[in-house]
Amino acid sequence: MPAIVSLRNIVKRYTRGKQSVEVLHGLNLEIPQGEFLALMGPSGSGKTTLLNLIGGLDRPTSGEVDVAGERIDRLSGSALARWRARHVGFVFQFYNLMPMLSAERNIELPLLLTSLSSAERKRNVNAALEIVGLADRARHKPSELSGGQQQRVAIARALVADPTLLVCDEPTGDLDRATADEILGLLQTLNRQQQKTVIVVTHDQKAADFASRQLHVDKGALTDAASVS
C-alpha cells in the first residue's frame, strides 16, 4: 500500500513565554493507506502533537509533512483549512459537538463547506447516521444523547464528507469499557469495510488492540512498533 502519511525529520518546538520546549525530535513516520494505526504513549510524550501535525491542525517547526499527496506544512492558513475539510475527519475525546444543534445539524457541518444541495446534504447525513446506528436520533440534541451516542454522532460528522483519513484523539477516553469497545469496533469496521485510514491516539492498550499497528511515542520520538494481524 502507498503511504498516505509521510513525515520526515519532524521537529516541533513550542514557545511559552520565554521558554522553548521541543516536543518532537526529528521524527520520521510513514502510514500506508487503509491502515488502522494506534499511537500510544504517556501524557506529554508528543502523540497528540503528532496527530495534530498529521491532521493539519498544527505545523512543524521543521521537517516535511506529506499527507494525501500534499505538502501540508507549506500550505497557507486558508488552504490548510480547505485541505482539512476535504481530507480529514476528526474525532475528539469530549466529542466537541455543537450543543445547540441537533445530531443531524452537527453531522451536516462539514458539508456546509461543500457545494452540495440541501437534499444531497440531507442524504449524506442520513447515510452517516445509518452507518453509526443513530438514524432514530437525528433530531436529538447532544444533551439528549448518551456519551457513546454523542461519540457516534462525532464519528458520523467525521465521516460524512468522505475524508481520506480519520484522526481520533482519545476517542474512548470518556467512555465506559463496553461503549468504548462499541466505538472502536465501529472505527474498525469503517477501516475494514470502507478502507478508511484511521489514526487513533490512546492511552488504553485495549483500545490500541483494535488497531492493525501500534506505535509508541515517548519523549518526542517513536520508540517501538508492533503489528497486529
Next chain:
Amino acid sequence: MKFLPLLWAGLWRKRTRTVFTLLSIVVAFVLFGMLQGVNAVFNNAVNAAAVDRLDVVSRVTFTEPLPYGYLSQIESIPGVAGVAYQSWFGTYYQDPKNFVFSFPLDPERFFPLFPELLLPKDELASLVHTRTGAVIGRDLAKKYGWKVGDRVPLHSVIWTQASNGSSDWQFDIVGIFDGPTNDASSFFFNYSYFDEARAFSKGKVGWYIVKVKNPKEAMQVAAAIDKHFANSPDETKTQTEKEFSQSFIKQQADINFIVTAILGAVFFTLLFLTGNTMMQSVRERVPELAVLKTLGFTDSAVVALVLAEALVLCLIAALIGLGIAALIFPAMKDYIGEAHLPANVLVSGAALAVLLALCTGLPPAWRTARLNIVDALAAR
C-alpha cells in the same frame, strides 16, 4: 441560507442574554426613530424652503416688527420680483393645547409668491373681499372639521383688539388650500383686518418676504436690502428662506443638537453593552469555534459567522424598534404636523444598525480569526 441554523444556534445559545440585549437595542431604536423622526420633520421643512425667496426681519430680533413703509422701498431694489409681508399672530382654538399657526397677510401679494400653495381663484377673491375672511390648510380643516362658511374664533396670546380689549378674534372661513405638509396646518387671514383692529403696533409688519428675479443673485439682493436700511432706526437682516426657517426653529430649541446629544449618549452606552455581550458570547464558544476551524472553516468564514450574528441581532432589533416608532409616530401629528415617520429615518436607522453590528462584532470576530485551534481545543 445554509449557515442560518448555525448562526441562529450561536445567537440562541444564551436565550435570556440575547433577549435582553435585543430589548435594549429595540428601546434605543424606538428612541432613535422618534427623536430622529422629529428632527427629520423639521429638517425637511427647512430643506423644502424655496431658493428664490428671502425673509427680511429686524436686525435686533425677528420678533421686532418692521415699518410698513419699507414695502415700497424693498420693491424698488434691483433684482426684487415681488414683496409680501406677514406677522406672527400666536393663537389657539378653544384650548391652549390647540395651537394654530396663524398669520395675517396681504393675500394679493402673498399667494403669487407661494405657487406651492394651491388656493382656488374664487376662494382667493373671497378672502380679498371678506374683511374677516380666512383660508386654511387642508390638514387644519380636517383636524377641526372646519369648512368654508364656518365662523371660527381664535384666541391670540399676543394681540388684543383696540375696540374692546379682547384677545378673541372672529374669522370666516372662505377657502381651503393644499400645499406642502408644513404649510397644510396654517391659517391665513387679511392683514388689513388685523392692522385696523389691533390695539398696538399699527403700521408695522412682522417680516417681509421677497421674491428675487434670479435665485443666483439672492445673496446680492439680500445684501442690497440690508445696505439700504443700514443706519436707519429699523435695520434689517435678510436671509434666505432656509436660513430663516432654521433660525426660527432654533428659537424654539436647537432640536438637532438635543437629538444628537441624546442619541449619542444612548448609542455610546449601547456600543459597550452589545459589544460586551458579543465578546462574552464568543469567549464562551471558543472550543466550538475551534471545532469549526478544525472541520475546515477558514478564518474569514468564522469571522463572517460572528459578524453575521451581530448583524442579525442588531438588524432584527432595529427593525422592531423602528417599527414601533413608526406605529407611535402618528400620535405626534398634532405637535409636529407630520403623520408618518420619514423614510430617510428608516434608512439611516438601518445604516446605524449595520454600523453598530460592525463596531460590536469586529473585536470578537478578530479574536476568532486569531484563534489557535490547538490551544483552543486544549482550553489553554
